[in-house]
Amino acid sequence: MNKKSLIGILVVVIILGIGGYLISTKPSQPTPELPKIKIAMVTFPGYAPLYVAKEKGFFEGVDVELARIESIGDIRAAMRSGDINMYAATYDIYQSTKDVAPAGIGFLIVDESHGADGVATAADVNSIQDLRGKKVGAEPGFPPYLVLQYLLDRTGMTLKDLDFQDLPTTDAGSAFAAGQLAAAGIYEPALSASVKVRHGSKVFASSADIPGLVQDLIFADENLAKDYPQALEKVAAGYFRALDYINTNHDDAYQIMANAFGVSVQEMEDFKTGVSWISKEENKRLFNQSSEVNVYKTYDLVCSILQKNGDTNICLKAADKLTDSIIKRFN
Template sequence: MLKLITRSLRTALVAGLAGAALSAVPAVAGTISIGHTTWVGYGPLFIARDLGYFKAAGLEVELTTIEESSLYMAAMASGKLAGTASTIDEILKYRSAQFCFRSVVALDESSGGDGIVVAKGIESIKDLKGKAVAVNEGSVSMFWLSYLLKKAGLSLKDIEVKNMTADDAASAFIAGRVPAAVTWEPNLTMVKQKKVGKVLVDSSKTPSVIVDVVALRCDVIKQQPKDVQALVDGVNKAVQYMKTNPKESAEIIAKGLGGYLSKPEDVVDSLKGVRFYDTKGSAGLLGSSAKPGPIKDVISLANETWSAIQGKTLTVSYEDLVDTHFLSVSH
């Protein structure tokens, strides 16, 4: 989903974000603007918008596709966006005392939609040691790969990283230029169909690790609590709608997202690798300040992973990144 940002460029961007945050545009009551990439997991936002769930609660939600994380985070820091829909590990890199934002609801987790494809002879993650692996540096794909390597007693230093987007990584693998690649659907299915390799592991084996959230600027959360609650409640209603209206949901998502998901049938295929959170599920994942949920472990892993990759220590806490005040299932 995300393109490469070199370390020097990323440092400059983070510095710029901090400066932009100091002069952010004030929040506007009744409106929440969200930037996002083209990912099926953001479907509930389009469903809640198009079916009027947000509007019924007096909220106008503006959804803007921005395929580069540094750009949508810069837009949020400058006040052009109230928030973003993204993986929590990705946004963690931008959190600072000057740029305050928190996750208010979990949207989805990848549950089979991401995977590692490998050539013959590679039977485990440990077998990747010393081999070239195509992966998008600085992206959630690298974060997930780092997680899997760590579980196998390895690290990114034990492999040869070949920086490529997820689509290019799949193409390079199919062409035989690399023995392993980190990618996602529909590339995983393509590899199976072409019988050029196999899926070594997919994200269904790592629940609650690749997690998408809606994160909002702290001033928006403070100044627009009713709007934030309307957003969270609308997402919950959309998830419930998806359970009983899969065909109609796919059509709405395809129309809203477009791009490689512009056809309902493509949305249906992509949805097979995604698990959505209703309010109860989101509350269970995020937990509370008194008892943080599993997301705290993801935050710790993200700090460790990005610190190693960027060469500087990140210490973003659970409290820095999560606000669960809007996830009560009894209100």
């Protein structure tokens, strides 16, 4: 091989080497920036771990804002307008719409009522059938109202079989304690207080007797869920980290939660006795359709009850409005 040929080969090798280096060191495409997440909720301490996650920076890689909107109608409007892209609600509140499908897709269960909501009955009421034609009070859109509807449904009854009184929950409790109602849907602490005042009365049933019925989920905008599932995953991860922090740093966590809801630490601890925060493992179980109690079964049951009582005229399949794809991302 002559000298010129050798030089030519070396030049080619050098050029290819430099080109390969430039290609290999070319900056990788940046990860798409996630949109800001704005989660709306009513003022309810069951959502308190979200405030721990926010305070402690557990929503890593996503900007999360927590917003209080006290009317579910306003929450729905904000969801449809794009002012928010997530919100917290129970199955019944989420599905209590008419003519328009509920907005959002559920991907995370955050809390469950375990006795905080129930139905109080007079001494002479020994079965739900005994309430037929009698005055019964409750507030639509609140968990005790759903508990009442559930109990009626189990016996083949609806609100039409009662002399139903649409009353604010506190008024329903006062009216029951005064003997003006045969039964009332009430939440704690008014539930126990009303029964204590009225001689012979009792808590006929509470959410503790109906596992899975009264749960709060977070619902995400469906386009957000489709285009940015990693944002939903980061919200769920932040929530689960908050639960771990609450378990290991009780004093600091409860102070954060108490401050967020304007109550004392003792009041927050008292509230927690009737509510459970749902762990990662419990979420996995509840999003498993083979579980005896699962979100899909409860979702469909609640919609059926609401439809029978005229609270909705549209029931979509649970599989179309809930997703297990996010919880499956966690080992």
